[in-house]
Amino acid sequence: MIRLLYTIVAGVLLGLVVHLVSVLALPRIATQDAYSRLTPLTQLNAVTALPSADPGNALMPFMDPAFATAICRYDLSGGAIKLAVPVSQAYTSVSFYTRNEIAYYAINDRSAGRKVIELDLMTEAQHNELPEDEEITAADRLIIDSPTATGLIVMKALAPEPGLMPQAQASLAAASCKVQTDVPPKQAKR
Amino acid sequence: MRLILISLLALCLAAVVGVGITWMTATKGTDLGTLTIGAWTARPKTGTADIDPYSRATIVRNGELPIGTGDGVAFTATTDDSRKPLDGRCDVIVSGVTPAARFWTLTLYDGKGHLVANALQRYGFTSQEIVRGADGAFEIRVASRSRAGNWLPTGGLERYALMLRLYDTPVGVATRTQRDAPMPAIATVGCP
Numbered sequence: 555m556i557r558l559l560y561t562i563v564a565g566v567l568l569g570l571v572v573h574l575v576s577v578l579a580l581p582r583i584a585t586q587d588a589y590s591r592l593t594p595l596t597q598l599n600a601v602t603a604l605p606s607a608d609p610g611n612a613l614m615p616f617m618d619p620a621f622a623t624a625i626c627r628y629d630l631s632g633g634a635i636k637l638a639v640p641v642s643q644a645y646t647s648v649s650f651y652t653r654n655e656i657a658y659y660a661i662n663d664r665s666a667g668r669k670v671i672e673l674d675l676m677t678e679a680q681h682n683e684l685p686e687d688e689e690i691t692a693a694d695r696l697i698i699d700s701p702t703a704t705g706l707i708v709m710k711a712l713a714p715e716p717g718l719m720p721q722a723q724a725s726l727a728a729a730s731c732k733v734q735t736d737v738p739p740k741q742a743k744r
Numbered sequence: 745m746r747l748i749l750i751s752l753l754a755l756c757l758a759a760v761v762g763v764g765i766t767w768m769t770a771t772k773g774t775d776l777g778t779l780t781i782g783a784w785t786a787r788p789k790t791g792t793a794d795i796d797p798y799s800r801a802t803i804v805r806n807g808e809l810p811i812g813t814g815d816g817v818a819f820t821a822t823t824d825d826s827r828k829p830l831d832g833r834c835d836v837i838v839s840g841v842t843p844a845a846r847f848w849t850l851t852l853y854d855g856k857g858h859l860v861a862n863a864l865q866r867y868g869f870t871s872q873e874i875v876r877g878a879d880g881a882f883e884i885r886v887a888s889r890s891r892a893g894n895w896l897p898t899g900g901l902e903r904y905a906l907m908l909r910l911y912d913t914p915v916g917v918a919t920r921t922q923r924d925a926p927m928p929a930i931a932t933v934g935c936p
Contacts, residue, residue, distance in 0.1 A: 561750045565757025572762025580770065580801040587804045608859060608867075615808050615857025616818075618909060619867045620849045644872075645847050645911055649812035655803055658793045660812025662912050664846070701793070708809060712847055712911070714872035716865075 581654040588614055588655055589627075589706060596627045599635065601709070601729050606719065620714070622722035626707040626731035630700060634676035634734045635707075641669055642711040642725035644718070648673070649710070652702040659698055666696075674734070675700055675707070707731060770805045774798045779919055781927045783827075784819040784908065788917045791817065806857065816845070816911040822903070824930040830906065832898030834935040836886040838906065843925035845913035847871050850884065852896055853905050860904065862897040868907075869894060882928075906930070 581587070591614060596602040603624045607617035617623070628635050639648055641663040648671055649660040663671060674697045681699055709729055711722035776796045777789045790799045791813035803810055811818050823829050830836060842848050851868030854860055859867045869884060875894055876882045885891040888900040898904055908927070915925045 557750065561754045562757065565754040566761055568754065568758030569761025569765070572758050573765040576762060576766040577769065577797050577801050580766070581804045584804040586807045588807050588809045591807050608865070609861035612856075612858045615806050616853060616907065618849055618851060619859060620851075620870045647812075647815040647911070649809075649815050651809060654800070655809060656793055656795060656800070657791045657810050657812040660791065660814030662815060664912055665814065706809070710815070712870070714847065714870050716873075 588651075589653055592625055592627060592706065596625045598627055598629055599632075599731060599733050601626050601726075601731050603723065603726060606723075618710075621710045621712055622719060622726050624709045624726040624729060626709070626729075628675065628700075628705055628707060628731070630675065630677050630680065630703045632733050634674055634680050635731060636734045637671075637673045637675060637707060637729075637731045639671040639709050639729040640725050641666070641671065642722050644714045644722070645712040646671065646725070647710050649708045650675070650698060650700065651706040651708065652700070653704045654702075655706075656701070658701055661696075672696065673698055677703055766801070769798050770801045773802055781819075781922050781925055783821040783823050783825050783930045784927045785821070786817055786819045786915075788813065788817050788915075788919065791815070792917070808857065811909065813916055816909055816913055817915050819908045819910075819927065821906045821908075821930055824932045826932075828932055830886075830904050830930075831932070831935065832886075832888055832901035832904050834887075835891070835933045837883060837931050837933050838886060838928050839881065839883040839931075840928040841881055841926050842871070842908065842928060843910060843913060843915045845871075845910035845915070847911045848913075849909050849911075850896070851907045851909070852886065852898065853907060854901055855903055855905070857905075860897070860899040860901060862899055864897060866895070866897055869896065 601624050605611050607619040647662040649657055651657055674695055678699045709726055711726050713719040713722040776798055777787055779786045787799055789795055790810040848871045849868055852860055874882050884894040884896055886896045886898055888898050919925050
């Protein structure tokens with residue numbers, strides 16, 4: 555009898571260990587996460603517009619139907635990414651997610667304070683390799699460090715009324731996301 | 745023989761307990777880092793790199809993308825203010841004011857986070873399209889049949905969830921109480 559009791563206690567304790575390990579491992583082993591769902595629909599290092607959220611298209615749960623959304627699925631192994639998103643009339647935001655959907659950075663049009671949200675996305679190693687003088691001339695360019703080499707950039711533009719949705723989609727269609735080439739970047743127009 | 749049997753029993757128990765708790769926390773969610781105001785609940789930390797492991801597991805399992813903190817914050821309600829589950833066959837009124845934010849949207853979802861089909865193609869309201877009273881307060885009627893004013897159709901679903909998203913808002917990780925974030929009231933006013 556005592557032995558059975560010990561067995562149960564040992565089983566429950568071991569169960570807690572299994573629980574902790576499985577919770578921590580879940581983000582790595584999940585196959586239906588947002589990144590995996592978006593992979594077949596999106597191009598690498600390019601902007602892809604997502605179809606607007608409606609009941610017939612359940613791409614991801616809890617999408618906001620008032621927004622036009624575009625995705626840039628990035629891979630930084632070929633170099634840093636240059637991102638430019640024109641600001642729409644109402645509200646525009648850019649959010650960055652790691653391969654495992656950690657939202658590590660997000661910025662909106664007001665905090666960017668310009669007509670175009672311009673960002674450079676790179677890994678920490680690439681950031682460290684930047685020559686110092688270039689960093690000075692690039693002082694007004696916002697540099698974001700990505701914790702992982704791959705991930706998602708989600709660009710959203712609000713349509714405050716359903717009739718303004720085409721406008722929001724059009725402003726996202728002008729967004730660009732591409733691997734930075736080695737030639738010094740041209741001064742972008744403001 | 746008996747030793748093998750007993751260790752097998754312990755291992756089976758461990759697997760059932762471990763996977764069972766993980767499944768429950770990943771589907772139902774935990775109270776870690778939640779901000780509750782009235783019937784509304786938010787997890788501001790899910791939009792940061794400090795997200796807790798349980799929320800991560802839930803997000804990955806559902807395949808959603810959490811709203812980033814620099815973008816906004818999302819509040820969910822599945823009950824009214826008196827803890828009665830939201831029923832799509834009843835008339836529910838969402839009224840009052842919202843916390844400071846440049847824009848907000850209120851959206852209705854089914855239990856799985858999908859939009860609910862309706863003839864009007866009305867899945868929610870934005871702060872700009874809502875009809876307000878003279879004092880700036882609003883009243884949204886969530887009901888299955890057409891109503892005057894701001895009508896949000898439920899499609900007659902038995903259970904649904906409302907999501908209020910605030911964009912460009914000071915509400916976030918530091919918010920604690922109703923005083924920082926005055927959330928709208930939710931009341932069930934009539935069931936057939």
